[in-house]
Amino acid sequence: MIPVIADLAATAAGYVFPNDLQVHWSLMIVLYPYITGIVAGAFIVSSMYHVFRVENLKPLAGFSLLFALAFLTCATVPLLVHLGQPGRAMSMFLTPNPTSAMAGFGYFYMAYGLLLVLEIFFIYRPTLVARHQSSTGIKRLFYLALSMGSDNLSAEALRMDRKIIKFLAVIGIPMACALHGYVGFIFGGVKANPLWATPLMPVIFLLSACVSGIAGIIIAYVILMKISRREIDRGCMRTSVKFLAGFFVLNFTFEMLEVFTHGYMATSHWETLHSLLWGPLYNSYWIWQVLVLSVIPLLLMGILHLAKKRYSLVNVLAPVSALMVLLQVLFMRWNVVIGGQLMSKSGRGSVFYQPEWLEREGILLAVVIMVIPIFVLYLLGKIFPFWQDDHPSTIRGIVP
Amino acid sequence: MDEMNRLKREIDLDRRGFIRKVLSGAIGGSLLLVLPAGARLLAQQVAGADDEPELPVPEKHFAFVVNISNCIGCGACCMADKNEYQVPDGHFRTWVERYLIDDQDNVFVDSPNGGLDGFPAGRDDVTNPLRDTFFVPKLCNMCDNPSCVQVCPVGATFQSQDGFILIDEKRCVGCSYCVQACPYSVRFINPVKKTAEKCTWCYHRVRQDMLPVCVEACPSQARIFGDLGDKESEVYRLLHEPHVISVLKPDMGNKPSLHYLGLRREVT
Amino acid sequence: MQPGYKSSPKAHVVRIVLTLAVIVTASVVLRQVFLPDEFGKHGHYRPGAVEDEANRETRIRTNESCFDCHPLIKEIHVDGVHKTVMCEVCHGAYADHVKDDQVIGAMPVASGGDIKPLCVKCHNKIVQAMPPETIKLVAMPEHLEERKFRTHHICDQCHHVHAPLKWVHEAREMMGLPLERKRS
Numbered sequence: 001m002i003p004v005i006a007d008l009a010a011t012a013a014g015y016v017f018p019n020d021l022q023v024h025w026s027l028m029i030v031l032y033p034y035i036t037g038i039v040a041g042a043f044i045v046s047s048m049y050h051v052f053r054v055e056n057l058k059p060l061a062g063f064s065l066l067f068a069l070a071f072l073t074c075a076t077v078p079l080l081v082h083l084g085q086p087g088r089a090m091s092m093f094l095t096p097n098p099t100s101a102m103a104g105f106g107y108f109y110m111a112y113g114l115l116l117v118l119e120i121f122f123i124y125r126p127t128l129v130a131r132h133q134s135s136t137g138i139k140r141l142f143y144l145a146l147s148m149g150s151d152n153l154s155a156e157a158l159r160m161d162r163k164i165i166k167f168l169a170v171i172g173i174p175m176a177c178a179l180h181g182y183v184g185f186i187f188g189g190v191k192a193n194p195l196w197a198t199p200l201m202p203v204i205f206l207l208s209a210c211v212s213g214i215a216g217i218i219i220a221y222v223i224l225m226k227i228s229r230r231e232i233d234r235g236c237m238r239t240s241v242k243f244l245a246g247f248f249v250l251n252f253t254f255e256m257l258e259v260f261t262h263g264y265m266a267t268s269h270w271e272t273l274h275s276l277l278w279g280p281l282y283n284s285y286w287i288w289q290v291l292v293l294s295v296i297p298l299l300l301m302g303i304l305h306l307a308k309k310r311y312s313l314v315n316v317l318a319p320v321s322a323l324m325v326l327l328q329v330l331f332m333r334w335n336v337v338i339g340g341q342l343m344s345k346s347g348r349g350s351v352f353y354q355p356e357w358l359e360r361e362g363i364l365l366a367v368v369i370m371v372i373p374i375f376v377l378y379l380l381g382k383i384f385p386f387w388q389d390d391h392p393s394t395i396r397g398i399v400p
Numbered sequence: 401m402d403e404m405n406r407l408k409r410e411i412d413l414d415r416r417g418f419i420r421k422v423l424s425g426a427i428g429g430s431l432l433l434v435l436p437a438g439a440r441l442l443a444q445q446v447a448g449a450d451d452e453p454e455l456p457v458p459e460k461h462f463a464f465v466v467n468i469s470n471c472i473g474c475g476a477c478c479m480a481d482k483n484e485y486q487v488p489d490g491h492f493r494t495w496v497e498r499y500l501i502d503d504q505d506n507v508f509v510d511s512p513n514g515g516l517d518g519f520p521a522g523r524d525d526v527t528n529p530l531r532d533t534f535f536v537p538k539l540c541n542m543c544d545n546p547s548c549v550q551v552c553p554v555g556a557t558f559q560s561q562d563g564f565i566l567i568d569e570k571r572c573v574g575c576s577y578c579v580q581a582c583p584y585s586v587r588f589i590n591p592v593k594k595t596a597e598k599c600t601w602c603y604h605r606v607r608q609d610m611l612p613v614c615v616e617a618c619p620s621q622a623r624i625f626g627d628l629g630d631k632e633s634e635v636y637r638l639l640h641e642p643h644v645i646s647v648l649k650p651d652m653g654n655k656p657s658l659h660y661l662g663l664r665r666e667v668t
Numbered sequence: 669m670q671p672g673y674k675s676s677p678k679a680h681v682v683r684i685v686l687t688l689a690v691i692v693t694a695s696v697v698l699r700q701v702f703l704p705d706e707f708g709k710h711g712h713y714r715p716g717a718v719e720d721e722a723n724r725e726t727r728i729r730t731n732e733s734c735f736d737c738h739p740l741i742k743e744i745h746v747d748g749v750h751k752t753v754m755c756e757v758c759h760g761a762y763a764d765h766v767k768d769d770q771v772i773g774a775m776p777v778a779s780g781g782d783i784k785p786l787c788v789k790c791h792n793k794i795v796q797a798m799p800p801e802t803i804k805l806v807a808m809p810e811h812l813e814e815r816k817f818r819t820h821h822i823c824d825q826c827h828h829v830h831a832p833l834k835w836v837h838e839a840r841e842m843m844g845l846p847l848e849r850k851r852s
Contacts, residue, residue, distance in 0.1 A: 015509035017538075017585035018492045024576040024589060084574015084594030091554040091573055093695075094702055097712050102577050103553035118684070125680065150680035157677035164681070191652060192547060192583035345585045347668050348509055472803045474790040476757040483761045484728045498797045518789035522796045533797035558713035568717035571704070604724035613728045619752040619790065620802050 013279075014349025023341045023353040026361040028078035031369055033183045033205060034212065034333045035075045036109075040180040041213015042068035043116070043172055048243065050169035056239035062123055063386045064217050069116050070377035071216075075109065077369050081361060101189045105182065112179050119168045121146075122161045124384045126153050131383075146383070180209040187336060194269035195276065195340040200258045204332075207251035212329040214244045215322040220377075222319040224386065234311055241318045245301040248325050252294050255332065272347050280350055281339045289335055293328035297321040460562070461628040463635040464542065464601060464612075465645070468662040471535040471622035473498055475518040477614035482516060484602070484613040491588040492516075493599040494539040494614055499666060502528035507666045536667050537623060539614065540565065540586045540599035541648060541656035548578035548587060548598075557596065563657070564603050569595050583652045601625070727763035728756050737766075741830060748831020758786055758829075780822060787823045 012021055045064040048054040080086045096103035121128075129151050132143035150157075184205025187196040218240050225232045262273055277285055300321040307313050342350045356362045473496055481487070481494045496515030500508040500523060508523055515535075546565050548557050556572040559565055572595035579587045579596060587598040602612035610616070615625045626633035638645065638661060646663040647656040660667070704714040734755040735742035745751060756762060759775040766772065778786055792798070793807040809819035817826075828834045837847055 015497075015511070018490075018495050018511055018514040019579075019585045019588045021490070022588070024579050082575070084576075084589055085572065088554070088571065088573045090702070091556075091571060094699055095555045095571075095704070095707060095712070097553055097555045099550045099712075100553040100577070101551060102575065105553075114688075121684075148680040148683045150675040150683070152673040152675045152677045152679060154673060154677050157680075160677065160681065186577075190551075190580050192581055341580070345583060345668075346509070348507070469799055470802055472790055472798045473795060476754065476789075479757060480728050480754065483756070484726070486727070498795070500796055519792075519795040519797070520788075522794045526796075530796065534799070535797055555707070555712040555714075556717075558711055558717070560718050561710050566717060566721050568714055568720070570717070570720070571714060600721060603721050605726055607722045608726065610726065610730065616728065616730060617754045617757055619750075619754070619757075621752070 011352045012344075012349060013351075014344075015346050016344035016349040016351055017346045020344040020346070021351055023338065023351065025337055025341060026082060027338075027355045027363065027366050028082040028361045028369075030330075030333045030337045031078040031366055032075065032082075033180075033337070034330055035071050035078070035369075035373070036183050037180055037205065037209030037212045037329065037333075038216050039068045039072045039075060039112075039213070040176040040206070040209040041211065041215075042071070042217055043176045043213070044210050045214055045217055045240070045243075046119075047169045047173050047176075050166060051173060054239060056233075056235040059233045059236045059388060060217060060221060060240065062120075062384070062388070063221070064213075065116060065120050065123065066380045066384055066386065067217055067220060067377060068213070069113075069120060070373040070380055072109075072113055072116060073376050074369060074372045077372070078366075081365065081369075101182075101186045105186070108175075108179050108182055112175055115168055115172055115175060119165060119172065120384065121148075122165045122168070125150075125161060126158070127385060129153055176209075177206055181206045187340070190340075192345055193340045193343075194272055195343065196336065198258055200254055201336075204251065204254050204258065207247055207254060208329045208332055210247040211244065211251050211325050214240055214247065215326040215329075218244065218322040219319050219326065222315065230387075232315055234314070237314060237318055241301065241304055241314070241321075244322060244325065245298075245305070248294075248297070248301070252298065255294075256290075268347075272343050276339060276343050276350060280342050280352055281335055284331055285335045285339065289328055289331040293324050293331060297324040297328065300324070462563070462601065462606065463626060463628050463639060463657060463659065464539075465624045465635050465638050465659045465661055466537050467622050467624060468534050468536060468660055468664075470620045471496065471537055472620050473515060473519050473535040474619065475515045476617040476619060477537060477623060478514055478516045480613045480617035481599075485597075487597075488591050491590065491597070493586070493597065494537065497536045497538060497667075499532070499534050499536060499664070500526055500530055501532040501664075501666060502526060503531045504528050532664065534662075534664070535622075536660070537614070538584065538586065539658065540601060541584050541654065541658040542601060544655035544657060545653060547581040547583060547652075547654060551577045551581040553577065560603075564600060565598075566600055566603060567596055567598065569593060572596050583649050583654060584656075725763065727761040729762040731755050733762060734759075744828065744834065745830040748828070748834055750830055750832060783822055783824050783829065787827075787829075 042064045045057060046061050046068070049057040049061040080089060083089060092103060092106040096106065125147060128143055128147040132140060132147055133151070135143060181202040184202030187193075187205075188198055188201030190196045218237075221236075221240075222232060259273075259277070262270055300317050304314060304317050304321070338353055342353060344350060355366075357364050475496060478492070478494055478496060485493060487493055492514040494514075495511050497509055497511045498515075498519055502508070506528065508526055510523065512519065515537075542563070542565055544563075546557075546559060549559055549565060552558070553575060554571055554573055556568045557565065557578055558568070574589055574594045574596065576589055576596070579585075579589065582598075587596055589595065590597040602610070602614075605612060612623075612625050615623045624634050624638065626635035628636050628639065630636060639659065643661055644663070645659050645661050647659055648663075649668065704716070706715050707713070709715050731745070731754060735745075745755075758778065759765075764773050765775050788808070790798075790803055791806050793805040798805055812819050812821055823829075826835060840847055
C-alpha cells in the first residue's frame with residue numbers, strides 16, 4: 001500500500017519535495033471533470049433547441065437530456081472512490097466552507113441534477129401518462145409515480161408544461177456554465193500550482209465541456225441509429241458537427257493561448273512549465289492532445305465543411321472526428337489534473353505517474369465508471385423513448 | 401520599555417478592557433498589532449465578543465525562527481518528529497534539505513528520505529567548487545493567510561483562536577485539496593488514517609508549556625521557538641533587531657509565521 | 669377540472685413543489701441533527717478539534733525527564749559538549765520506555781559498530797553542507813590516521829558518547845599536555 005521511498009525516488013527527477021513524491025489526485029480526478037463536462041455539454045445541445053430554437057437539433061432535444069442525466073448519475077462516483085474518508089462525504093453538504101472552491105460543488109451538482117430531472121419530466125410527461133394508462137401491475141404503479149399521479153394532458157396543462165420547459169432550459173444554460181466553469185475554478189484557483197492557476201482555466205474547462213458533450217452525443221446518435229437501422233438525420237448531423245467545430249476551435253485557441261502567453265511572458269514559473277511540457281508531459285500533451293487529437297480533427301472538420309453535400313462522407317467523418325475530440329478532452333483533463341501534479345512545488349523537479357490497472361483508483365475501475373453511464377442510458381431508454389418518432393406524440397397531444 | 405511593561409500589566413489585569421482600547425485605537429500602534437510575525441495573538445480574534453471564551457493559550461504570541469547557518473543537517477528534528485507523531489514512512493511533517501551552490505550558480509538540492517537519517521554521503525554530481533552550502537529545515541509555515549484553510553471544503557482544517565493551523569482528524573474527508581493548495585508541500589494524506597496531516601508546531605506540547613519536539617531535539621539551536629510577548633525570548637530578539645530574515649515564497653501572499661534567518665534567494 | 673381527466677391541470681406541478689418543500693425541510697432538520705457540537709462557534713470548525721489536538725500523547729519528553737531516573741548519566745551529559753543533544757534522539761521515545769511511572773520497555777543503547785552511524789550524522793565532513801563553525805567535522809579514516817590510530821577503532825574508544833572530550837581531557841591532564849582549545 002505505502003509506496004517505498006526507493007521506488008518513488010526512481011520515478012522522480014531533480015529535487016522533489018518529499019511530500020510531492022505522491023500524486024494525490026489520481027485517475028479518478030481526471031474522470032470527474034471529464035464526466036461533469038460531458039453532462040454540461042450535453043445539456044447545452046438540448047438548450048440549443050429549446051432556447052435558441054435551432055430546429056435542426058430537434059431530434060436530439062430529448063436524447064441529449066437523457067444522455068446528460070445518465071452521465072450525471074456517475075459524476076460523483078470517481079470522487080467517492082478517491083476520498084480518503086468516503087463515509088464523511090455528506091460533510092460537504094453539512095458544513096460547506098464558504099471560502100472553498102470545492103465545497104459548493106455538491107450544491108451545484110444537486111441543483112443541476114434537479115433541473116435535469118424536472119426538464120426530462122416535463123418533456124416526457126405525455127409519454128409517462130400514456131405508458132401508465134397502457135400498462136398493468138407494478139409497471140402501472142411505477143409510471144403513476146413517475147407521472148406524479150397526474151393524468152392531465154389537456155391543452156392548458158401542456159401549455160403550462162411548455163412554458164416550464166422553456167424556463168428550465170433558459171436557467172439551465174447559466175447553470176451548466178456555472179457547473180463546469182466552477183469545476184475549472186477548483187483547479188484555476190490553486191495559486192500554488194503554476195499550471196492550474198490561470199483565469200483561463202474555467203473558460204477552457206467550459207469550452208471543452210461543450211466539445212465533449214456534443215461529441216459524445218454525435219457518437220451515441222450515430223451508433224444508436226446504426227443499431228436500430230434508422231436513417232441519420234442529415235440536417236441534425238450537419239448542425240451538430242458545425243457546433244462541435246465552433247466550440248472546438250474556441251477551445252483549442254484558448255488552450256494554445258494559455259501556453260503561448262505563459263511562454264511569451266516567461267515569468268519565473270515558465271521554466272517549471274517548460275520542463276513539464278517538454279518533459280514528462282511531452283507525449284500526452286504535444287503529440288496526443290495537440291497534434292493527433294486536435295490538429296487532425298480540425299482538418300477533418302474542415303473537409304466536412306467543404307464536402308457537406310456528400311452524406312456518406314459526413315456520416316463517417318463526423319463520428320470519427322467527434323471521437324477524436326472526445327479523446328482530446330480526456331487527454332486535456334489528464335494533462336491538467338495529472339500534469340499539474342507532476343511538477344514539485346520545489347520548482348526543481350518532477351515525478352512520473354503511471355496508473356496501475358488493478359489498484360483502487362486504477363484503470364480498470366476508470367473503465368467501469370465510464371461504462372456505467374452507458375448502462376444507465378440503456379435503462380433510461382426503457383422508460384423514456386430517445387427519439388421523437390417513438391413518443392406517443394407530444395405534438396398531437398394524447399387524449400385518453 | 402516602561403511603556404511596554406505597563407501595557408503587559410494592563411493586559412494581565414483586564415484583558416477585555418484592553419482589547420476594547422486597542423480596537424478603538426486608544427493605543428495606536430500597540431506592539432501587539434504592529435508585529436505580523438508569529439501565531440496570532442488571541443486578543444485580536446476574540447475582540448468584541450461579549451461571551452469571551454476561555455482562551456487556551458492566553459497572552460502568548462508564538463513565533464518560530466529557523467536559523468539556517470546553525471543547522472548541521474543531522475536529522476535529529478525529523479527523527480524526533482517522526483517518533484512523536486509516529487508518522488508513516490515516506491511522509492514528512494518536517495524535513496531537512498541540503499543546498500549546495502557552486503561557483504557557476506548551479507544549485508544542487510536534495511533531501512534523502514527527508515533528512516530523517518541525516519545526510520549519509522556527499523553528492524558526486526557536483527564538479528565545480530562550491531560557493532555556498534547550507535541546510536534548510538522545513539515545517540508548517542503557520543500562515544496568517546493559509547491556503548489550506550481557504551480550500552478545505554468541510555472546515556476540517558482551520559486556524560484556531562490562538563493562531564495555529566490545525567486539522568480535525570474526525571472531520572477530514574481526505575480529498576487532498578489542501579495538499580494541492582499548500583505552496584510549501586507540508587501536507588500529506590496519512591495512509592493509515594486516510595486524512596490530511598501536517599506539522600502543528602507541536603500544539604499539544606506547547607499547550608503543556610513544552611517546546612515543539614524538533615526544537616527540543618535540535619542540538620545546534622537552528623530551530624528557535626518562543627513567545628513574542630516575552631521580551632527576554634530569543635524569538636523576540638531575533639525579530640526585533642536588524643537581521644537578514646525572511647519567509648518562504650513571499651509572493652504567494654500566504655504571510656507565513658515561520659521565519660528564516662539567513663535565507664538565501666535560491667531556497668524555494 | 670376538464671372532463672376526461674382525473675387530475676387538475678396543475679396537479680403535477682403542485683405535487684412537485686410540495687415534494688421539494690418536504691425534501692428541503694427534511695434536509696434542514698437533518699443538518700441540525702448531524703451538525704457537530706458547537707460547530708462554527710469560533711470559526712468554520714469544530715471547537716472540540718482544538719482540544720483533541722491538545723490532548724495528543726506526548727511521546728518524546730525532555731532530557732530532564734530522563735535525568736530524573738538517570739542521575740549518573742546526567743552528571744556526565746550536562747558537563748560535556750553534547751549537553752544540547754537530546755537523549756531520545758539516540759535512545760528512542762520516552763513513551764516506549766516509561767508509562768505511568770513504570771518501565772515498559774528497554775531503550776536501545778548502541779554499542780560497538782552501531783555507534784559510528786550515530787556520530788557521523790552530525791560530524792561527517794563528507795556531507796559538505798555542515799557549517800564547521802557550528803560543529804566539529806571529521807572525515808574517516810583521516811581523523812584516526814592523523815592521530816596514528818588503527819582505522820578500525822570505534823568512536824567511543826576515545827570519546828565518551830555523552831561527553832566526547834571527557835576522556836580526551838582527562839588523558840591530556842594525566843600526561844601534562846595542554847587541553848585542546850575548546851570550541852565556543
